[in-house]
Amino acid sequence: MPIIAARRYTEGKAHHGAIALTGVPEPEEAVPRGCFDWIGLADPTNEEMARVAQQFGLHPLAVEDALNPRQLPKVDVYGQQLFVVARTAMKGEVEDSITYGQTAVFLGARFIVTVRLGSARAHTDLRRALEADSEHLAEGTDYVLHAVLDFIVDGYLPISDQFEEVAHAIEEAAIDRFPDPATIRRIFRLRRELRRFERIIGPMEELTLRLAEADLPVIDPxxxxxxxDVLDHVRRAMARMQGLKETLAATVETAGLLEQHRQGVITRQLAAWAAILAVPTAIAGIYGMNFDYLPELHWRWGYPMVWGLILVICGGLLWRFRRIGWL
Structure with a gap:
């Protein structure tokens, strides 16, 4: 059901039973001082959203943005109300993928409305934890907004952990041998996902910075x-993702350098053996020529001398190449 919860809180304590979402505008003075309503919606229909908007006096532009799942994180001010859009992220079903959702928050002095689109992480546990901490919940809707944003940002951590494990495994494997084509394709998929994460989640830093420093309605100084604190968590998540992107880029570069080194070693070995084998080849080529007047042909010790010369020269070359590290 799209309407997950609708509850009123007084001094941090929840009233029994849900409040009625009739769609009838309720004046602010009708809500007792020290009370606020928290409405939680998940993938609401246009009609349900319109009913909530009419009851709490939400701005139509903000309502339109709340139902658009492609918004980037932002903070808008509508009179004495705040409209906040945050992006959620969780591990996708496809390997090395991230699934994104959206949570829009309407904030007033006497109400907070959260609208989740495409996010599988419900606020049920969060609400339960806040209700158990009535002292903080009594601070009002701005504290609930902080808790919702903190809950969303904490969802980035499992993604960072998973991607770090994959990146480190690829990095370790690349030290021993150059990545195969499947691993290279996976590296580029990971880097593409990380760039997308920065593009979608990156504005969360600006959002939390504004909430932490700007003079905004409803937000108590x-x-x-x-x-x-949420801003710090966002920056940590972004730093980890940027570090992972650099790690993957460095892995490809380092693997390429290691492969070039291995190829250079093989090339030097081949060149060394070619030089050694060139000696008997050259001597055999000279004595294989069909001339009658080669002085060494009729010399009794000519054959062993030629072999001795070949062995001496080849042995000298072998010793030299091993000394300089080519063999």
Missing amino acids: SARIWFR
């Missing part, structure tokens, strides 16, 4: 420290 004392709550900015919570958003600085």
Whole structure:
């Protein structure tokens, strides 16, 4: 069901039963001081979203953006309300892929509405944890916004962990031998996913920075420290992903250098053996010529002397090549 939860909180304690989403506008003074409503929606229909928007006086442009799953992270101000779009990420079903979702948050002094699109991570556990901490929940809707953003950013960590394991395994394997074509294709897939992650999740840093430093409605100045903590988590996640991208690029470069070195060693070995074998080949070629007047042909010790010369020269070359590390 798209409407996951609709509950009112007073001084951090939840009321029994859900509040009615009638679609009838409710004046702000109708909500007692120290109370706020938290409405959680998941993939709502246009009609359901319109009913919630009418009841809480949400701006139509913000509602339109909340139903568009391709928004980038941002913060918009509509009068005394905030509209925040955050992007969620989780491991995809396809190997080395990331599936993205979106969570839009409407924030007022007396309400918070969260709208999840394409995100499998429900806020049920988060809501339960917050309800168990009534002291912090009593701080209001801005604390709930911080908790939702922190929950979303924490979802980036398993992706970073998984990609790091893959990248390190590829890096270790590349030291022993040059990556095969399948591994190279996988490296480029990983780098493409990491670039996409930076493009989609990157604006989350700007979003949290604005919440942590800008003077915005509904956000109490004392709550900015919570958003600085989220900002730090976002920066760590982005730094890890950028580091992984550099690791993969360095792996390809290092593997190429190692392969060039291995090929150079083989080339030197072949050149050394070719030089050694060139000696008997040249001597045999000279004595294989059909001339009658070769002085050594009728010399009794000519044959053993030729063999001795070949062995001496070849042995000398072998010793020299081994000394310089070619063999």
